[in-house]
Amino acid sequence: MENQRDFCTECRRETNYTLKKIKINQTIWEKEYTFEITAAFCNKCGGEMGIPGLMDYNMKEIDEQYRKASDNIGG
Template identity: 90%
Template sequence: MENQRDFCTECRRETNYTLKKIKINRTIREKEYAFEITAAFCNECGGEMGIPGLMDYNMKEIDEQYRHSNILQRLECYYG
């Protein structure tokens, strides 16, 4: 997906974009979590772009990181 083209809503034209990892914070079940997700940025204006399939991919990334975090928390409870 690196350096492909799609429509940028900031530029209002089809441009190349680059995928980068960004950090976001989300609250799940009243607890704050930090996640690293993939975002697409326009190579022309630098604006964030909504690329087809990227939201689904990010949900998968968040789910995997959330599950990993909870497994580590459970292990800490057992092994201190």
């Protein structure tokens, strides 16, 4: 999926972007978790881009990681 094109709101033009894994912290039921999600970054300015469908994909990634972490806790 590398070198796809979409509109960058930072550059204000259509540019290529690269998908990279990043870590985010989220608190669920007063417990903090670190999740690895996929983000798109503009190849021109380096800004993070909102790519159609990426938010849904990340929700699936977070759900899978949360369920795995919850099973390891014994919940």
